[in-house]
Amino acid sequence: MSARILVVDDQPNLVDLLRTVLEFHGFAVSAAGTAAAAVETAARERPDLILLDVMLPDGDGMDVCRRLRTAGSEAAVVFLTARDARADEIAGLAYGGDDWITKPFDMDVLLARVRAVLRRTRTTTTNLLRYDDVELDPDTLEVRRAGTVVPLSPTELRLLRYFLENPHRVLSRAQIYRAVWEFELGASSNVVDTYVGYLRRKLDPLGPPLLVTHRGFGYALRRTPS
Structure with missing residues (x-):
């Protein structure tokens, strides 16, 4: 953390x-x-x-x-x-x-x-998982950004938790899929991109974007300089 x-x-x-x-x-x-x-x-x-x-x-x-x-x-x-x-x-x-x-x-x-x-x-x-102004309480499963509660689905919670446990690291789609869905990523699957999009739509309106795309590889939880 x-x-x-x-x-x-x-x-x-x-x-x-x-x-x-x-x-x-x-x-x-x-x-x-x-x-x-x-x-x-x-x-x-x-x-x-x-x-x-x-x-x-x-x-x-x-x-x-x-x-x-x-x-x-x-x-x-x-x-x-x-x-x-x-x-x-x-x-x-x-x-x-x-x-x-x-x-x-x-x-x-x-x-x-x-x-x-x-x-x-x-x-x-x-025990809170934090990065920047995003917090996840593993006990209550409550997520906040800048003090505002953000409702997430169970899969979105698992995905956010994985990012919060690995801040700044560039994580491949395969790594994310294994950690969140516990299966190997199929060659044509875009489920990771879809759920990252869901997280962005819920988190980005409350502050600067934090999920950075590394094209051809995956994503990182990192605040970019404004």
Whole structure:
């Protein structure tokens, strides 16, 4: 299962670097460049962890953290900041942060701290299968996208679950058919394409397309840059 991370920083180059590194290591990443966008995106996408710059163009990252906690957000918060005063770090943790990383930082250290915070903070809701803003609860079989319940048939549920268990991987039609229908794919069968189409018609109206076609091979669950 892929943990979802929201990167909040007004430096586009740093955001792009963090997105590239985190996605390479299997995380689902979204980004915001302002305090207002951070609050709105966190409420909509419910990330597992937020990498939060302290100094934002329209406000203070600590205040963003306070607002999220007041609204009931349980996302872990790791502050990223050039401030290195001990008093600032203590204040950030008091506002509801879970860790504090001073810029500039080593990317391997950041990855280790992110994983450590996720191990400490992820709760029993981690049985949810998630990618981007899509969630599937294996216990209740409820699917949501951007907080909206999406009714799926049993076959559509199995297909979505297979994609959620294999984010970013390019899956051949034969692989998908064996996993979902538990038979070998016939040479002329288009059942995989048909059911991917069904999923797209139900998921795409609620957000950016996530099922990417690899012509002549199969599909991947991956958010493409807008």
